[in-house]
Amino acid sequence: MEWRPDRASEVPLYKQIANYLESRILNGEFPPGSRLPSERVLANQWKVNRSTVNCAFEELRSAGLVSRIVGRGTVVIRNLPGSGTKQFPNWDMYVKQGYYPPNNPVNQNIYRFIRADEPMINFAIGELSSDLQPVELMKEAYSSIELNNDLGYEHIQGNITLRETISEHMKTYRKIESTPSSLLITSGAQQAIHLIIRGLLKPGDSVAIEDPSYAYSLPIFHSEGLHTHLLPVQNNGIDPDQIITLHKRYRLKMLFLNPTYQNPTGTTLDLERRRRILEICSKFGIAIVEDDPYSITGYDGTSIPSMKSMDKEGLVLYVSSLTKIIASGLRIGWILGPQTVINHLADVKQQFDFSHPSLPQLIAAKLLSSKHFDEHIMHLREGLKIKRDLTIRSLEKELKGIISFSVPEGGIHLWCKLNDEEIDENLLFKESLKKGVVFAPGSTLGSKHNYIRLTYSRVETNCISEGIQLLAQSLRELE
Numbered sequence: 066m067e068w069r070p071d072r073a074s075e076v077p078l079y080k081q082i083a084n085y086l087e088s089r090i091l092n093g094e095f096p097p098g099s100r101l102p103s104e105r106v107l108a109n110q111w112k113v114n115r116s117t118v119n120c121a122f123e124e125l126r127s128a129g130l131v132s133r134i135v136g137r138g139t140v141v142i143r144n145l146p147g148s149g150t151k152q153f154p155n156w157d158m159y160v161k162q163g164y165y166p167p168n169n170p171v172n173q174n175i176y177r178f179i180r181a182d183e184p185m186i187n188f189a190i191g192e193l194s195s196d197l198q199p200v201e202l203m204k205e206a207y208s209s210i211e212l213n214n215d216l217g218y219e220h221i222q223g224n225i226t227l228r229e230t231i232s233e234h235m236k237t238y239r240k241i242e243s244t245p246s247s248l249l250i251t252s253g254a255q256q257a258i259h260l261i262i263r264g265l266l267k268p269g270d271s272v273a274i275e276d277p278s279y280a281y282s283l284p285i286f287h288s289e290g291l292h293t294h295l296l297p298v299q300n301n302g303i304d305p306d307q308i309i310t311l312h313k314r315y316r317l318k319m320l321f322l323n324p325t326y327q328n329p330t331g332t333t334l335d336l337e338r339r340r341r342i343l344e345i346c347s348k349f350g351i352a353i354v355e356d357d358p359y360s361i362t363g364y365d366g367t368s369i370p371s372m373k374s375m376d377k378e379g380l381v382l383y384v385s386s387l388t389k390i391i392a393s394g395l396r397i398g399w400i401l402g403p404q405t406v407i408n409h410l411a412d413v414k415q416q417f418d419f420s421h422p423s424l425p426q427l428i429a430a431k432l433l434s435s436k437h438f439d440e441h442i443m444h445l446r447e448g449l450k451i452k453r454d455l456t457i458r459s460l461e462k463e464l465k466g467i468i469s470f471s472v473p474e475g476g477i478h479l480w481c482k483l484n485d486e487e488i489d490e491n492l493l494f495k496e497s498l499k500k501g502v503v504f505a506p507g508s509t510l511g512s513k514h515n516y517i518r519l520t521y522s523r524v525e526t527n528c529i530s531e532g533i534q535l536l537a538q539s540l541r542e543l544e
């Protein structure tokens with residue numbers, strides 16, 4: 066658990082805070098020259114008055130540890146007692162000048178609620194609630210692992226048993242033929258996308274992404290110097306002809322698609338468009354990344370053929386993960402692609418992290434090959450449908466005519482339009498946070514404003530209607 070001042074202690078709160086910050090200054094977590102978080106941030110974090118944090122800062126100032134400068138905040142002084150005349154690296158400058166820019170501040174705000182102590186009704190994070198995760202199967206899988214006295218580095222493409230299991234799984238559940246040698250295990254689909262970008266593209270390359278999309282929310286496209294061109298998502302996916310227009314202007318190298326139960330719109334690219342996109346990409350030599358974490362969640366058990374299963378020319382790099390069907394914390398994803406690509410990306414991954422951790426791979430292999438896996442998938446589909454229906458019913462009760470949406474047939478996201486264009490979804494986000502509800506404002510996922518994404522998979526079923534009521538209250542307060 067994160068540190069918090071102890072309200073039951075006899076030591077005053079401000080003193081506890083001052084002592085805690087002092088120890089962090091003296092052990093180098095806040096080195097000389099660095100700035101302490103603001104009074105407001107710390108007061109929010111520890112649920113104390115700003116004046117309490119102010120007293121703690123004053124205490125540190127009288128101890129000669131920090132200086133307080135209007136406009137610059139509270140800065141650890143450079144000549145800490147005992148430090149003589151040493152020079153210290155300016156960490157703030159390193160952070161500012163580093164290769165990777167920070168996440169969008171709204172996303173940072175959302176991510177701080179992952180595993181946070183604060184109880185929030187969370188419609189923002191794309192993961193499963195605990196009742197939808199196969200907890201018993203995971204425990205069984207965990208206890209049945211035999212370690213053979215060896216926890217050395219794994220094969221650079223990932224554990225062979227897991228690759229064999231995933232290959233079987235894709236054949237059964239996704240009608241995709243593969244061999245274990247053309248698979249690379251990754252830390253979720255997120256790392257798969259990063260590896261593809263870093264391993265196969267270079268600064269200045271043009272790629273096309275869906276608008277809105279998960280890809281849109283990833284800063285990596287821009288930190289790697291790629292030019293992203295947007296393909297608007299309609300009810301049945303992107304318009305294939307727009308790929309031709311973009312390609313003629315920008316020479317696209319790669320197309321990133323999440324064609325089934327898309328994040329965030331919940332839409333599915335129809336079969337005819339899939340065929341046409343494959344045809345176009347084959348004609349112009351454009352590689353396709355099919356990001357497919359959701360396809361087996363289709364609530365009625367049917368599924369549209371994946372683009373990978375339709376691809377006979379090796380155009381598609383298929384990416385998926387266990388996040389949306391087992392558990393996000395396992396961090397198991399994979400890439401299926403042409404052998405030369407997989408060899409290279411395995412080599413790049415080896416340069417990043419040597420090899421993927423063994424234990425989650427062994428657990429995942431057991432889970433996917435369990436005779437109860439199929440039951441789990443049925444339970445998951447049913448559970449997601451219940452959550453979707455409850456979310457929709459609550460929205461219809463609380464916000465009829467105020468919010469509109471299309472109903473997704475699988476996946477975990479509901480893409481909602483705020484009918485009153487005057488309402489700013491970022492203000493709504495702030496207002497809802499105050500009431501204990503968090504969702505993703507549409508502008509973090511695409512170029513359009515006036516949308517919000519409600520992800521219903523993580524919210525405990527008995528909290529959905531309360532969450533929507535609080536969202537509705539927040540909206541009314543902005544009207």
Ligand SMILES: Cc1ncc(COP(=O)(O)O)c(C=O)c1O
Nearest residue numbers: 191253254255279323328386388
């Ligand atoms: C379309 C899509 N791709 C990739 C990811 C990354 O997920 P993970 O890395 O947990 O597999 C997400 C997560 O929400 C997603 O929606």
